[in-house]
Amino acid sequence: MTRTQKLGLRGRIAVAASAVAVAGTIGGVTALIGTDGPRTGPRDNATRTTGPGAPGSPTTLPDSIAHASESGGNAVNITIDDGPDPRWTPKVLDVLAAHDVKATFCMVGPQAKAHPDLVKKVVAAGHRLCDHSMDHDTKMDKKPVAYQEAQILDAKRLIEEAAGAGGKVEYYRAPGGAFTPDSRRIAAANGMRPLGWNVDTKDFGKPGAAAIVAAVQREIGNGPTVLFHDGGGDRRQTVEALDRVLTWLKEQGRPTGFPVRTTPDSP
Numbered sequence: 001m002t003r004t005q006k007l008g009l010r011g012r013i014a015v016a017a018s019a020v021a022v023a024g025t026i027g028g029v030t031a032l033i034g035t036d037g038p039r040t041g042p043r044d045n046a047t048r049t050t051g052p053g054a055p056g057s058p059t060t061l062p063d064s065i066a067h068a069s070e071s072g073g074n075a076v077n078i079t080i081d082d083g084p085d086p087r088w089t090p091k092v093l094d095v096l097a098a099h100d101v102k103a104t105f106c107m108v109g110p111q112a113k114a115h116p117d118l119v120k121k122v123v124a125a126g127h128r129l130c131d132h133s134m135d136h137d138t139k140m141d142k143k144p145v146a147y148q149e150a151q152i153l154d155a156k157r158l159i160e161e162a163a164g165a166g167g168k169v170e171y172y173r174a175p176g177g178a179f180t181p182d183s184r185r186i187a188a189a190n191g192m193r194p195l196g197w198n199v200d201t202k203d204f205g206k207p208g209a210a211a212i213v214a215a216v217q218r219e220i221g222n223g224p225t226v227l228f229h230d231g232g233g234d235r236r237q238t239v240e241a242l243d244r245v246l247t248w249l250k251e252q253g254r255p256t257g258f259p260v261r262t263t264p265d266s267p
Contacts (some may be wrong), residue, residue, distance in 0.1 A: 030066055063188035065196040069224045071257030076224045078103040078256055082134055082231030084111055084118035091239045092230045093125060099246040101256045105110045105129035106173045109155030116162035128258055129172035131156045131192055138176030145182045147227055152186050171195040193261040198223025203238045212241035225259055
């Protein structure tokens with residue numbers, strides 16, 4: 001091979017190597033950015049790991065906050081927060097059973113882990129489960145998205161583990177109503193409809209059974225979803241008031257039901 005031929009061959013090799021390097025760089029950039037833009041932080045990562053289209057992820061539900069009842073019409077949704085509690089949850093279950101009423105129990109993750117027998121009883125009685133976060137942090141809306149995601153998904157896991165086979169968390173209720181667009185998105189992408197309320201009975205403050213009943217009668221016109229508590233302290237007033245409220249609802253000809261999960265409803 002002549003000197004001229006050798007130089008020409010070296011030039012062609014250098015050009016080919018340069019093209020390979022450029023292609024590798026472009027491929028690396030494409031892999032980093034992907035087809036939907038750069039990954040910029042926890043919010044994007046959360047979308048990719050738990051959002052629609054992720055392997056094994058549930059079908060995405062609406063992320064708007066539900067208030068309406070699946071039963072429509074003048075049906076009322078009974079929701080019970082902050083349990084399960086070994087003293088008060090069984091009493092609440094007894095009242096519901098006596099009236100043949102189903103409710104939605106919004107449970108705190110560590111409480112569910114501590115009392116799996118109660119979670120199983122709730123499910124066995126035909127009630128539904130709702131995720132009420134890990135720590136009941138009413139300032140969740142001021143916290144980073146990664147924190148919100150952990151609070152929601154860790155609680156869901158603990159509740160479902162406590163419930164056992166067939167137990168499914170169908171809703172997410174933010175502590176104190178501290179929803180954010182991100183927390184609603186995370187919940188919906190993981191098969192939980194964000195759940196609000198229309199009637200706050202104020203039972204948590206223990207104002208007396210009569211005052212709790214009066215709050216329901218006064219505010220039921222606001223919408224169908226009523227908030228009670230079975231956790232967070234002495235709930236004997238709640239138990240008494242719930243019995244009286246369910247009696248009153250029957251007298252008013254108002255059935256009970258579950259909150260909507262997929263049907264569009266007004267905010």
